[in-house]
Amino acid sequence: MSQPDHISQLREAVALSPGNIPLRQALADALVSSGRHAEAEAEYRAALALAPDQPGLKLGLARAFHQQGKRSHTLVVLEDLVTLASAPARAHVLYARLLASMGEVEQAVVQYRKGIAKDPEAADPEFAQKMGIRPEPEPEDKEGDEDDDGFPSGDLFDVEEGRVRSHSSEGEAGLDDVVVERPRITFADVGGMDALKEEIQLKIVHPITHADLYKAYGKSAGGGILLYGPPGCGKTHLARATAGEIKAGFISIGIHDVLDMWLGNSERNLHHLFQQARRNKPCVLFFDEVDALGASRTDMKTSGGRHLINQFLNELDGVQSSNEGVLVLGATNAPWHLDSAFRRPGRFDRILFVPPPDAPARAAILRILLVGKPQEDLDAEAIAAKCEGFSGADLKAVVDQSVEAKLRDAMRSGTPQPLRTKDLLAVVSKLKPTTREWFATARNYALYANQGGAYDDILRYLKL
Numbered sequence: 220m221s222q223p224d225h226i227s228q229l230r231e232a233v234a235l236s237p238g239n240i241p242l243r244q245a246l247a248d249a250l251v252s253s254g255r256h257a258e259a260e261a262e263y264r265a266a267l268a269l270a271p272d273q274p275g276l277k278l279g280l281a282r283a284f285h286q287q288g289k290r291s292h293t294l295v296v297l298e299d300l301v302t303l304a305s306a307p308a309r310a311h312v313l314y315a316r317l318l319a320s321m322g323e324v325e326q327a328v329v330q331y332r333k334g335i336a337k338d339p340e341a342a343d344p345e346f347a348q349k350m351g352i353r354p355e356p357e358p359e360d361k362e363g364d365e366d367d368d369g370f371p372s373g374d375l376f377d378v379e380e381g382r383v384r385s386h387s388s389e390g391e392a393g394l395d396d397v398v399v400e401r402p403r404i405t406f407a408d409v410g411g412m413d414a415l416k417e418e419i420q421l422k423i424v425h426p427i428t429h430a431d432l433y434k435a436y437g438k439s440a441g442g443g444i445l446l447y448g449p450p451g452c453g454k455t456h457l458a459r460a461t462a463g464e465i466k467a468g469f470i471s472i473g474i475h476d477v478l479d480m481w482l483g484n485s486e487r488n489l490h491h492l493f494q495q496a497r498r499n500k501p502c503v504l505f506f507d508e509v510d511a512l513g514a515s516r517t518d519m520k521t522s523g524g525r526h527l528i529n530q531f532l533n534e535l536d537g538v539q540s541s542n543e544g545v546l547v548l549g550a551t552n553a554p555w556h557l558d559s560a561f562r563r564p565g566r567f568d569r570i571l572f573v574p575p576p577d578a579p580a581r582a583a584i585l586r587i588l589l590v591g592k593p594q595e596d597l598d599a600e601a602i603a604a605k606c607e608g609f610s611g612a613d614l615k616a617v618v619d620q621s622v623e624a625k626l627r628d629a630m631r632s633g634t635p636q637p638l639r640t641k642d643l644l645a646v647v648s649k650l651k652p653t654t655r656e657w658f659a660t661a662r663n664y665a666l667y668a669n670q671g672g673a674y675d676d677i678l679r680y681l682k683l
Contacts (some may be wrong), residue, residue, distance in 0.1 A: 225249060227627055233262075234289040240270050256286040257425060257616060274303060278310045285313065289450070290511060293317060293551060301330065308338035314588035316346055320478050321511075323383045331546065347517035399470055399502065399672055400453045409453070409460050411580025417570055420460055421567050423546045427501055437576075441559055443535060443547035444486045445486050445564055446510070447554040447655035448573035451612030454550040457573065459504040461548065470495060474511040477527075484532040493534045493545070500544030509549035528558055535566045552657065554673070562673075573674035575610050575654050584611050585643075588618045602643045608652035620646045650680040 229246040236242060243266040250259035263280040277300045284293040297314040300306050311334030318327035331352055335342045347351075404562060406416045422444055426433045446454045455471070462469035472492055479485045489512075496502040506512065512531060533539070535547065549567055551557060561567050576584060581603035589597065606614060621643045629635040662681060665674035 226253065226255075227623075230533065238269060240266055240273070240276075243269075244276060244279065247283070249277075251279065251283055251286070254286075256283045257612065258619075260287070261616075274300060274305050274307055274310070278307050278313075279594070281310065285317075288473070288508075290317065290508060291556075301333075306430075308334040308341035310334070312336070312341050312343055312346075316343070318344070319350060320475060324350070325349050325360065343531045346543040357424060359434060373509065382609065397492060399495065399499050400459075401466075402459045403532075404456075404460045404681070406460050408463075408619060409457055410583030411576050412453070412457060412573070414457075415446075415457065415573060416518040418569060418571055419457075423461060423503075423548075424464050427467070427544075443549065444569040444571060445554065445557070445561070446566035446571050446573050447551050448628060449575060449610060449654040449661075450552050451610035452575050453611050454573050455505070455507060456548065456611075458503065458548045459548075461502040465501060465503075468499040469505065470499075470509065470591045471505045473507050477512055485527045489527065489530055489534060493542075494540070496545045497540055497542070501545045501546065502544065503548060503590050506547070508551060509550040509561075510553050522668040528560075532560055532566065535561075555668060557661070570673065572674075572680070573677075575608050575652065576614075578607075581606050581609060581614060584614050585618070588615055589638070592618075592622065593637040595634065595639055597638060598640045601640055602647065604646050606652075608654050609650075610652065610654050613652055613654070617643055617646050617650065620650075656670050 226246070229242070229249055233239070233242055233246055240625065243262055247259045247262035247266065248254070250262060254580040260280065260283040263276055264282055267273070267276050269279065277296055281293050281296040281300065285288075293313075294317060297310060297317065300310045301314050311330045313327075315331035318324075318330060328350060331343075331347065331350070377639060378550070390533065406420075409416065426438060428587065439578050446457065448454065459469055459471075468494065476492065477485055477488045492504065496504045513589070547567070549561075554570065557567075562570065578600070580597040585599045585602055589599075604615075606617070609617070621638055624642065624646070625636060625638060658677075658681065661677050662683070665677040665681075666683070669675070669678075
């Protein structure tokens, strides 16, 4: 039985027995195994709505988040889960990996040990070796010279229980050849977002294309823009189109390109990336999940995180090197977690809200997603009108599930049929926009923590 058939049959079984928790979990697990993590997330959420205290479902949801790069979502689930005595061993191991990626090395070691103490089968040998986490010594192993931790001394292990050594050069590997893209898409390939594109043109595009005019007013090409909004609404696509608009280089940076467990290496990685951009100017540096690198220093548990933020601020200010021609775009789903120092003039001095696409933009996105797929009399505007609040990722789910349904019908009848408006509307009626959860959180910040009107755009969007 092929994986798609297996999933289709599980879906049909769930449709017949929607309250069957093990069946829903089996479907979600199968979707994770086949790499369909967004669909798995939806199934885990549906199962948790029926059984909110089941640890296995919470771990599954955390895994689905983690595979989609939703780091903050993963942490929220795991931080709650690992406090439970019934937490699965693999929850502690996954939490340890996330903590290590954030520089919380000692806590990572503790969580990993908790996990393998519960179930040795949950061990991650590669992670343990990287962290220098050694097996608990057997009594007969305690012969000979020992160090203060009760382990034999010597050079067998280069890392000692995750302890940080500043002379290590581990984290610099792979940074010599940072990929500098040359995007071909431009603003013409971005549906809607006219106000956003106008702001970016004023701040980034025009200083490059009309350099003499801006120089006459003492304005240089450079600076930063922070894009924020619910996930899946096109922040990355807009950043890449910005680079294409000015025919600039584009370097996309995720947290794993910077964060390193070794003392000082995260700062060196960040400096190296800025230097690459300076050597390839004009160049757009795009920081995805920038709040992970620039979290509020008052929330920091370790000095390492504060050092990284100070380094980031120095790079934005061009303390050691000029940032002329280096254009910095940051994207975040949680601007309220970003240190306030990043919002000062010369840094991320333009903070732009990227809302879910409006009706014309939704129609344009649907047309792009449907290119090359068999269709007949398909009315993208009619479908878009029923998708209020849907993100671009939500619209992709609509198209994917509609195609899936058609494939299932074709396998039964032996005759493939084109996609029609009613097929997509049937799927839309079963889905809810994933942006609602984000707006529930953002609304509270906009109403009660809106110093200086930073989140007025959210209030206007929600008509509050």
